[in-house]
Amino acid sequence: MFPEGKTACYAASLLFRNASDSMTQPGTFRLTLTALVLAALLPLTASAQMGGRPPGGNGIKVGSGRLHATLDLETRLDSGVGYFLEDDGFGPLSPDLSGELALHVRPGLMLDVPSQKLALSLRGNLDYVAYTGLLTPGSSAASYLGGMADLALRFDPEGTLSVEVGDQLTRSDRTRTVALGAGILSLYNEARIRAQWKPGVMAGVAGLVSPRITLTAKAGWSQNLGAGGGGNVVALAEGTYLWGPTLTLKGGYLRAFEPVAAYGTFRDDRISAEVRSLMGSRLALHAAGALDFITFAGDRSDTLVSLDLGPEYLFRPWLMGAVGYTLSSRTSSLSARGFNYTRNEGYARLSVTY
Numbered sequence: 001m002f003p004e005g006k007t008a009c010y011a012a013s014l015l016f017r018n019a020s021d022s023m024t025q026p027g028t029f030r031l032t033l034t035a036l037v038l039a040a041l042l043p044l045t046a047s048a049q050m051g052g053r054p055p056g057g058n059g060i061k062v063g064s065g066r067l068h069a070t071l072d073l074e075t076r077l078d079s080g081v082g083y084f085l086e087d088d089g090f091g092p093l094s095p096d097l098s099g100e101l102a103l104h105v106r107p108g109l110m111l112d113v114p115s116q117k118l119a120l121s122l123r124g125n126l127d128y129v130a131y132t133g134l135l136t137p138g139s140s141a142a143s144y145l146g147g148m149a150d151l152a153l154r155f156d157p158e159g160t161l162s163v164e165v166g167d168q169l170t171r172s173d174r175t176r177t178v179a180l181g182a183g184i185l186s187l188y189n190e191a192r193i194r195a196q197w198k199p200g201v202m203a204g205v206a207g208l209v210s211p212r213i214t215l216t217a218k219a220g221w222s223q224n225l226g227a228g229g230g231g232n233v234v235a236l237a238e239g240t241y242l243w244g245p246t247l248t249l250k251g252g253y254l255r256a257f258e259p260v261a262a263y264g265t266f267r268d269d270r271i272s273a274e275v276r277s278l279m280g281s282r283l284a285l286h287a288a289g290a291l292d293f294i295t296f297a298g299d300r301s302d303t304l305v306s307l308d309l310g311p312e313y314l315f316r317p318w319l320m321g322a323v324g325y326t327l328s329s330r331t332s333s334l335s336a337r338g339f340n341y342t343r344n345e346g347y348a349r350l351s352v353t354y
Contacts, residue, residue: 003279012018030265035249052168058318058354066111070125071352072106080343081131082173082183084139097341099134102129108148124149127172144185146171164194178268178302179260181330181338212242222257228264228297232257246278282314302339305329310347320351 059066080097108125127146132137152166168190175186196340209215216238223231238252260266276287284348287309294302308325325346332339 003326008176021189031163061277062111063113064115065111065120068110069354070108070110072104072108074103074104074106074347074349076104076347078102078345080182080341082139082142082185083140084136087138090138096337097343098139100135100139101132103132104129108300116158118158119154121152121154129173134223144173146185147222148172159200164192164196166194167191177261178266178297179262181332181336182328182341182343183338201285214240223324224257224259224265226259226309230265230297231269250274251344260296263298266294266296269293269295282311283306284314286310300333302330302332303326318353320353321349322351 009133016281060069077099078101079099081100081102083094084098084100088093088264093133093279104127106125106127107121112123113118113120121223123147127148129146130143132202133140148168150166150168150172152164155163155165171186171187172188173185175184176188176190180186210306216236218236220234221231222234232256233255235255236252238250243249252271254270254272256268256270257267260269270290270292272288272290275286277285279285289307290304292304292306293303305328307327308324310322312320312322314320323346325344327342327344329342345346
């Protein structure tokens with residue numbers, strides 16, 4: 001229970017999602033990337049008409065919001081990056097995941113335009129992935145251009161009834177479709193409509209138990225509106241403990257019920273924990289882990305283990321560097337190798353935000 005007088009969250013929501021994953025839609029991807037570039041140019045043009053770069057922080061002012069340009073440069077050593085052709089690119093496809101050193105160049109943009117009537121949020125980037133061929137000869141032929149674009153429109157975001165309409169398109173070898181395994185380059189598109197109603201009945205609670213502990217708990221229902229039907233309880237329980245002024249511990253449980261290609265729906269029960277420590281004003285250390293139990297409609301079930309740890313250093317307000325290690329392990333009731341693997345990755349990343 002939460003102390004009297006602390007905050008409470010009142011909400012009831014309905015979520016509709018339509019997700020698809022395809023391996024071969026280059027035309028659609030090029031069209032979306034063109035739209036992404038145009039979305040970046042329009043605010044730039046508007047700013048130029050207003051007299052150049054406005055005051056008030058970095059980025060470019062767009063109405064009541066700002067447009068920010070970003071650039072990530074990343075080197076990643078991956079023990080299971082993908083399936084490549086054997087014999088320096090001239091033989092058959094390897095039956096096992098192969099390791100490689102990959103270079104990422106990721107320019108992008110972020111745009112947020114707040115409004116009481118219609119708020120807009122846009123996130124997008126291009127991601128050129130270059131395989132060096134140092135660990136797996138011939139892998140450089142599989143280098144590719146990926147990317148992500150996510151647009152969300154929120155109507156009356158502060159009102160009693162608010163509606164969000166959005167769409168996300170991703171081309172990556174880390175597909176959002178949990179039914180697929182590692183090493184698969186895919187094009188993923190998700191359209192979503194979310195309605196949130198705040199009538200004054202309690203659907204969740206959030207509060208400060210003590211000066212060091214905060215808790216959040218939410219529960220609801222997710223319904224499949226497709227031909228297969230069915231629904232499930234969804235829930236979130238999360239707690240944060242402030243060990244000291246520079247050390248934070250966080251843990252929680254999440255139950256999600258989502259659509260997925262081939263199976264219709266899946267349920268994800270996730271247990272997670274995170275530790276974050278600040279070393280002065282510039283250096284931060286983090287360690288995060290999660291255990292996911294995924295159950296698909298039918299008789300398939302998978303277990304995922306993930307770990308991410310490393311330091312981050314803020315060189316300038318607009319320049320951040322990070323190095324780290326990630327572990328991802330998956331076991332499935334299906335015997336295919338792409339669903340049963342252990343993947344170790346080391347990375348170094350430099351991020352610029354204007």
